[in-house]
Amino acid sequence: MxxxxxxxxxxxxxxxxxxxxxxxxxxxxxxxxxxxxxxxxxxxxxxxxxxxxxxxxxxxxxxxxxxxxxxVERRITRHVTTFLTGDSSVSVDYAGRPLAEPVNAVTVxxxxxxxxxxxxxxxxxxxxxxxxxxxxxxxxxxxxxxxxxxxxxxxxxxxxxxxxxxxxxxxxxxxxxxxxxxxPEHHLAVGVKAVISLPRTVIEDRFAVTGDEGAAHAIVGDCTLGIGGGGFLYTNTDSLSVGVVLRLDDLLKHGRTAAEVFDHYLAHPVLAPYLRGGEMVEYGSHLVAEGGxxxxxxxxxxxxxxxxxxxxxxxxxxxxxxxxxxxxxxxxxxxxxxxxxxxxxxxxxxxxxxxxxxxxxxxxxxxxxxxxRAPSFLERDRMYGAYGELAAGIFHDVFAMDGTPRKHLVTVAREAFKRSPLRLRDVISDGWAGVRAL
Ligand SMILES: Cc1cc2nc3c(=O)[nH]c(=O)nc-3n(C[C@H](O)[C@H](O)[C@H](O)COP(=O)(O)OP(=O)(O)OC[C@H]3O[C@@H](n4cnc5c(N)ncnc54)[C@H](O)[C@@H]3O)c2cc1C
The missing domain is CATH 3.50.50.60 (FAD/NAD(P)-binding domain)
Structure with a gap:
């Protein structure tokens, strides 16, 4: 025929x-x-x-x-990028009202x-x-x-x-x-996501947004227990979308399940206060392509x-x-x-x-x-542990007035760097790769 x-x-x-x-x-x-x-x-x-x-x-x-x-839920006018360790976080917080109009990003x-x-x-x-x-x-x-x-x-x-x-x-x-x-497995990630219901005013107070504006948090580090990937936390009108995306090969290598990592993320001391009092109204898991x-x-x-x-x-x-x-x-x-x-x-x-x-x-x-080049750059393990620890170490020593004599920022940074597992050649290599990838 x-x-x-x-x-x-x-x-x-x-x-x-x-x-x-x-x-x-x-x-x-x-x-x-x-x-x-x-x-x-x-x-x-x-x-x-x-x-x-x-x-x-x-x-x-x-x-x-x-x-x-x-x-649509909210217009995203605030983007927060966070490095998370077990008990600290270091964030870059960009809030820009010009992102509201013309519409740039919305949560759905x-x-x-x-x-x-x-x-x-x-x-x-x-x-x-x-x-x-x-x-x-x-x-x-x-x-x-x-x-x-x-x-x-x-x-x-x-x-x-x-x-x-x-x-x-x-x-x-x-x-x-x-x-x-x-x-191949390194081109796939598994995403786990929940929707947590909270009153609209609570969300606006916790995330410092008003009206129909909203915030998007992208998080790397301890939220995935060091596994390649990251966490997210997005504001909807009267709920939050919260989840992790985990590179499949790295998840298998670490011998963890996605649900285990997600539970760890939800209970993290930096994340938990955002979710406090909320009710989980949706939960799901899905693959996502990551190979670019x-x-x-x-x-x-x-x-x-x-x-x-x-x-x-x-x-x-x-x-x-x-x-x-x-x-x-x-x-x-x-x-x-x-x-x-x-x-x-x-x-x-x-x-x-x-x-x-x-x-x-x-x-x-x-x-x-x-x-x-972003996928291969993001396969570098140091992104999910060592850099967050280094940044948290520097900020800790800047703010902790522990009775010891104060040191200039460069000295604080040099000492934190010496304590970290990072080597200068790693930082140069990652920095160069990052500039080319992102
Ligand atoms: C945890 C997670 C977080 C993400 N976050 C974001 C984000 O913040 N922003 C973003 O832009 N993207 C995000 N993505 C990616 C985004 O979800 C997808 O890229 C997007 O949904 C792709 O759209 P699509 O229409 O191609 O496929 P899909 O949305 O997957 O739709 C495919 C449709 O086909 C149907 N279907 C499949 N097989 C059959 C069949 N045999 N017969 C009939 N119907 C079939 C399915 O039911 C489905 O409705 C995320 C993904 C995950 C998993």
Whole structure:
């Protein structure tokens, strides 16, 4: 049978109603194409999990003024980066009101936010099929070689001119199309997250924010018991999103479980006061891609494209974790490329390669290139222990008036450095690598 033998049911099938899938579906429906959006969860967002800071400029291009209408929690105007030891913390606290307008970053809770995005797609004419898991790709021999022509879900087969794999980090579709192999463990992290409910006024007092403004804390060091990764603490309207992201290879090497590390983090004397009196209303765990540019492989084959985290699109720079904005950026590129391929009546790999060109020209691949060295930089163990201990040691000696004669800051720093396991060559090497990576 050839690809032309059976009429397609839709122009496009999108698998996965996360940010990548819903935005691709919405934009294609806006172009006048018939689109079905298939989601295995009972409702879009029901099972999805993010730390929750969405860098929103790209979404504002798709839905101008989205921050006024979408279920966003707070506009992030305060970014705190903290090195944590067992009993101390050293932070850099940037509070900038210009981050509020135009919208830069907002916190979202995925159950509400993904549902809102999928509703926008439905309003544009997308046919949403929740509670349906795609099990298999349908492939046939076309004039230009093997071509994806649809999907199978249970006993049902659906055909389309193009299938969009927006099925997230584990993308079974990208793997079954031969576009991706299983990522190595050091390119994957496991995230554990809880939502802790607290009264709005308590959050505003504890985090020194007002109105709809909010704070994002990125934390490294003892919060992960020295395991590669970090902790986060984000403010929502009347709850906090708190979690850890742990590099899978390092977690296994340390012989710990993610739940154990998370419990240690929640009980940490520096973190616990922020959470005091709160009630845990959500808890979940999810994989996250961490390989940066190295994870981005081929995103196009005959009849199919891959978007969002299914294509490995995430950036962890140590200061920010980004996946949702890259997912949306890839959706914009994919909708454009697919639209052009359908208009040219060429949905082979060659026709659909317009998507890859748009992706390469977008901020998504440009940012992945900028942070290309970040994953290997963040694999340096010293980031998660020795530097935090050194900084805490210096500040302790500056502030502790213990009756001994005072010393100049340079002497204090030199003595703290001598006590630390760090060597000068490590610091020079890490400093140089950090400058190039971040
Ligand atoms: C702990 C943690 C913290 C994070 N923090 C942040 C953050 O603060 N900011 C940020 O921008 N990013 C963050 N990320 C990353 C971000 O969550 C992802 O990059 C983003 O969700 C990717 O969007 P997506 O649409 O590509 O995939 P997803 O959001 O994973 O959506 C994929 C969808 O496909 C569906 N699906 C999968 N398989 C099938 C199938 N066979 N049939 C039908 N449906 C299917 C799933 O149910 C899901 O709805 C974090 C991730 C984790 C785990």
């Amino acid at each position: 050839t690809a032309e033998a059976t009429e397609p049911d839709f122009d496009v099938i999108v698998v996965g109603a996360g940010p990548a899938g819903s935005v691709t579906a919405y934009l294609l429906a806006q172009q006048g194409h018939s689109v079905v959006l298939i989601e295995r969860g009972e409702a879009p967002g029901a099972k999805n999990l993010s730390g929750g800071v969405l860098y929103g400029r790209v979404l504002d291009e798709v839905f101008p003024g989205f921050a006024e209408e979408a279920p 809770l995925r159950a509400k936010f993904d549902a809102w995005l999928a509703e926008r797609a439905e309003e544009a004419g997308v046919f949403l099929m929740p509670g349906v898991r795609v099990d298999e790709l349908l492939r046939e021999e076309g004039p230009a070689g093997p071509q994806v022509v649809g999907v199978r879900a249970g006993d049902d087969e659906l055909r389309a001119r193009v299938v969009v794999a927006a099925d997230g980090v584990n993308s079974f579709l990208a793997r079954s199309a031969g576009l991706r192999s299983k990522p 540019l190295e994870m981005l492989g081929s995103v196009v084959t005959g009849g199919m494209v891959v978007v969002g985290e299914a294509a490995g699109l995430t950036i962890n720079s140590g200061l920010t974790v980004r996946g949702m904005d890259l997912a949306i950026g890839s959706a914009v590129a994919a909708a454009r490329g697919i639209g052009e391929a359908i208009a040219a009546d060429d949905v082979t790999a060659t026709g659909l390669s317009a998507y890859r060109r748009h992706l390469d020209d977008s901020f998504v691949v440009k940012d992945l290139r900028t942070y290309e």
